[in-house]
Amino acid sequence: MNIGELLSQYGGKYAIALLTTWKLTAVSFALALALGVLITAMRVSPIRPLRIIAGLYVQIFRNIPGVALLIFLVYALPYLNLIFSYQTCVLTATTLIPASFCSEYLMSGMNMIDKGQIEAARALGMRFTHVLRKVVIPQALRNSVLPLTNLLVATMLTTSLASQVPMNPMELTGLVSHINTHSVGGIMAFVISAALYCATAILIGQIGSLIDRKVRIVR
Amino acid sequence: MNSEHKSGAETPVIELRTVNKYFGTHHVLKDVSLSVRQGEVVVIIGPSGSGKSTLCRTINRLETISSGEILIEGQPMPAEGKELAQVRSRIGMVFQSFNLFLHRTILDNVTMAPMDVLHIKRKDAEEEALKLLRQVGIEDQARKVPAQLSGGQQQRAAIARALAMHPKAILFDEPTSALDPEMIQEVLDVMTSLAKSGMTMVIVTHEMNFARNVADRIIFMNDGAILEEGAPDEFFAHPKTERAREFLASFRNEQKESEL
Numbered sequence: 444m445n446i447g448e449l450l451s452q453y454g455g456k457y458a459i460a461l462l463t464t465w466k467l468t469a470v471s472f473a474l475a476l477a478l479g480v481l482i483t484a485m486r487v488s489p490i491r492p493l494r495i496i497a498g499l500y501v502q503i504f505r506n507i508p509g510v511a512l513l514i515f516l517v518y519a520l521p522y523l524n525l526i527f528s529y530q531t532c533v534l535t536a537t538t539l540i541p542a543s544f545c546s547e548y549l550m551s552g553m554n555m556i557d558k559g560q561i562e563a564a565r566a567l568g569m570r571f572t573h574v575l576r577k578v579v580i581p582q583a584l585r586n587s588v589l590p591l592t593n594l595l596v597a598t599m600l601t602t603s604l605a606s607q608v609p610m611n612p613m614e615l616t617g618l619v620s621h622i623n624t625h626s627v628g629g630i631m632a633f634v635i636s637a638a639l640y641c642a643t644a645i646l647i648g649q650i651g652s653l654i655d656r657k658v659r660i661v662r
Numbered sequence: 663m664n665s666e667h668k669s670g671a672e673t674p675v676i677e678l679r680t681v682n683k684y685f686g687t688h689h690v691l692k693d694v695s696l697s698v699r700q701g702e703v704v705v706i707i708g709p710s711g712s713g714k715s716t717l718c719r720t721i722n723r724l725e726t727i728s729s730g731e732i733l734i735e736g737q738p739m740p741a742e743g744k745e746l747a748q749v750r751s752r753i754g755m756v757f758q759s760f761n762l763f764l765h766r767t768i769l770d771n772v773t774m775a776p777m778d779v780l781h782i783k784r785k786d787a788e789e790e791a792l793k794l795l796r797q798v799g800i801e802d803q804a805r806k807v808p809a810q811l812s813g814g815q816q817q818r819a820a821i822a823r824a825l826a827m828h829p830k831a832i833l834f835d836e837p838t839s840a841l842d843p844e845m846i847q848e849v850l851d852v853m854t855s856l857a858k859s860g861m862t863m864v865i866v867t868h869e870m871n872f873a874r875n876v877a878d879r880i881i882f883m884n885d886g887a888i889l890e891e892g893a894p895d896e897f898f899a900h901p902k903t904e905r906a907r908e909f910l911a912s913f914r915n916e917q918k919e920s921e922l
């Protein structure tokens with residue numbers, strides 16, 4: 444099929460697939476961000492077991508392939524009588540892995556904060572959680588906008604994992620497989636999805652640098 | 663007991679009893695005992711590395727001590743947790759490098775701890791903050807972030823931030839050492855008027871004229887120990903120890919050189 448035929452037959456489906464990819468990305472990234480902040484707070488907490496658990500978390504999820512995690516969630520967990528919907532399994536994989544990277548970026552964003560500010564906060568009588576919430580995490584986040592923007596793009600690409608399981612509606616990669624099994628979409632079907640991924644990534648990049656310029660901490 | 667009188671029986675705001683501090687095997691504070699009365703201004707001077715900052719920092723437990731005792735208003739310094747934070751909130755601290763919260767406005771810098779720690783409502787905290795910023799002469803900078811202020815203005819904001827907690831005492835660790843010369847005086851002026859208003863202050867500084875003017879007592883530290891202490895006139899005119907004489911002489915020379 445050429446691009447015209449593809450679009451006239453599957454245009455609506457591409458639109459839905461793009462929205463689905465966006466939705467999966469947004470949900471995964473929001474959850475990953477929240478989890479990443481939590482893991483990071485644990486990594487710097489004064490309670491040793493929390494630090495160890497959070498450290499292990501990062502080591503594990505930073506270092507396993509997404510597909511392996513998804514296969515584990517979909518095919519291994521049922522043996523333990525844990526059965527989740529495909530969508531839940533996908534979202535779990537696309538959250539747990541980016542969360543570990545998120546924490547890594549926040550840790551380096553945190554290292555940019557002058558220790559003096561933390562001492563000043565403690566000297567004012569602020570307690571650990573307050574110092575973290577009011578001084579450390581906000582600055583770590585602002586220091587990490589660009590790496591987190593890249594993480595958002597990476598998270599979007601990770602949502603293609605959804606193509607490995609039956610999902611309804613399909614996201615961009617899933618749709619390509621679908622088209623190629625039901626008709627001969629050929630390389631063109633893939634190119635359209637790729638273009639949509641790229642366009643989204645460019646948009647994310649632009650918005651990211653805009654935000655970075657706005658919130659970056661002037662020293 | 664009548665606490666109105668500045669009698670010897672009055673509980674000191676800050677009291678250190680034979681405090682020792684080691685960094686590893688390095689003995690940085692050696693049997694330091696010190697007591698600071700309500701309203702007293704104590705200036706600590708001494709050569710670099712003599713332990714002045716460390717002494718300052720142990721008072722609100724930014725550094726732990728190896729042995730000895732620190733009492734704040736007669737109560738032993740708690741080791742950690744809520745109680746420690748509570749005591750810290752009553753002892754202000756002003757740092758050499760200002761240490762303002764860079765991501766927040768000057769106003770937020772001043773209101774953050776009162777709102778978080780003392781649970782004061784935003785409106786009241788802001789009102790108080792603006793009053794304090796006026797007091798240190800930077801009310802018009804309230805909506806800016808620290809990076810938009812000069813060093814002298816930042817340090818005055820840091821003083822306002824400390825004052826907002828209504829501390830019993832304020833510790834100053836070389837508050838003017840990071841400033842360009844033309845900004846030193848504006849900060850010293852704020853500190854002088856604080857001292858006059860009766861604030862209890864412990865000040866580490868190399869500003870000898872200022873020390874002479876505001877101090878009730880000078881403490882000379884050398885190699886981790888308090889070598890000499892006394893009234894400023896007495897200390898500057900007749901230092902008792904050879905080490906203090908040398909230190910003061912080196913200062914006079916430096917000053918002469920910079921005047922040339």
Ligand SMILES: Nc1ncnc2c1ncn2[C@@H]1O[C@H](COP(=O)(O)OP(=O)(O)OP(=O)(O)O)[C@@H](O)[C@H]1O
Pocket residue numbers: 685688690708709710711712713714715716717
């Ligand atoms: N965190 C630390 N770890 C190890 N040693 C330290 C630490 N902080 C200070 N010291 C050492 O303790 C000694 C006292 O340091 P301190 O900073 O209290 O001196 P100071 O009198 O404030 O000097 P300066 O006038 O240079 O500020 C120095 O020998 C210093 O090297």
Ligand SMILES: [Mg+2]
Pocket residue numbers: 714715716836
């Ligand atoms: Mg020092």
